[in-house]
Amino acid sequence: MTEIMDELKKAIVEGDEDLALEKLEECLNAGEKPAELLEKAVVAGINEAGQLWQENEYFLPDVILSAEAFKAVMAELGPKLAGADVKSRGTVLIGTVEGDMHDLGKSIVIAMLSSAGYQVHDLGVDVPADTFIEKTKELKPDILGLGAYMSTTMEYMRDIIQRLVDEGIRNQVKVLVGGVPTSAEFAAEIKADAWGKDALDAVEKANQLLG
Ligand code: B12
Structure with missing residues (x-):
């Protein structure tokens, strides 16, 4: 330093x-x-x-x-x-869940994913489940990234994943979750496809998800 x-x-x-x-x-x-x-x-x-x-x-x-x-x-x-590797790897739709205004961590995740060659569409903060569903249908991203930064808002992730199931589109998109109160255990419990500990890990998990 x-x-x-x-x-x-x-x-x-x-x-x-x-x-x-x-x-x-x-x-x-x-x-x-x-x-x-x-x-x-x-x-x-x-x-x-x-x-x-x-x-x-x-x-x-x-x-x-x-x-x-x-x-x-x-x-x-x-x-x-930006890294040396700039070939397009896939698309990511990302947002902070409803009721949650935190987005600093998400901005790092977006920067790292973009620099790794992902095309990222950011829905911003305080995003209702309906918007995640609508935009997933419209943009057909490879990965849906959900961020939650409070113990009170992380439960919305479970709802969004259930909505994907209800709408019959769960198998069309990989769900990657992250944010400070979340964990690998929580991600498994809500049936997300992966959890990203930090922005570097988010890129690694995205790469793994898309094989
Ligand atoms: C900065 C901050 C704020 C800023 C937010 C500014 C902004 N634009 O984001 C301000 C001051 C506005 C704020 C407001 C509030 N905050 Co606040 N805030 C924080 C603080 C200090 C840091 C969060 C942060 O940015 N960290 C730095 C980033 C880089 O780390 P990160 O978010 O963890 O992100 C990394 C990983 O998690 C991961 N990641 C992040 N997103 C994603 C997404 C995906 C898909 C993946 C894979 C990975 C991933 O990668 C990132 C980079 O490595 C935390 C304390 C903390 N320790 O987290 C409290 C904290 C989150 N806030 C808290 C609270 C309570 C609030 C308020 C309710 C306060 C109030 N009384 O109004 C409001 C909430 C308003 C709302 N409805 O959202 C609590 C939440 C407690 C809880 N219930 O869980 C915390 C934990 C503080 C505390 N100890 O009490 N806050």
């Missing part, structure tokens, strides 16, 4: 979007690797803000500022995560 990387992380923790963008540029100019910046500064920064929130050092508006800085940095960094 170099000094400017640490400064980038600090700017995210402190929710200073302009400074974060400035530091990102400095890091890139200094030749720091995008994947390393993502892990050691950007994700580490939002995690530290979350930790401070948990410890009551930060309040919600502080975390919102950190999230804004995170998003601004990801908008620049995401496209730079």
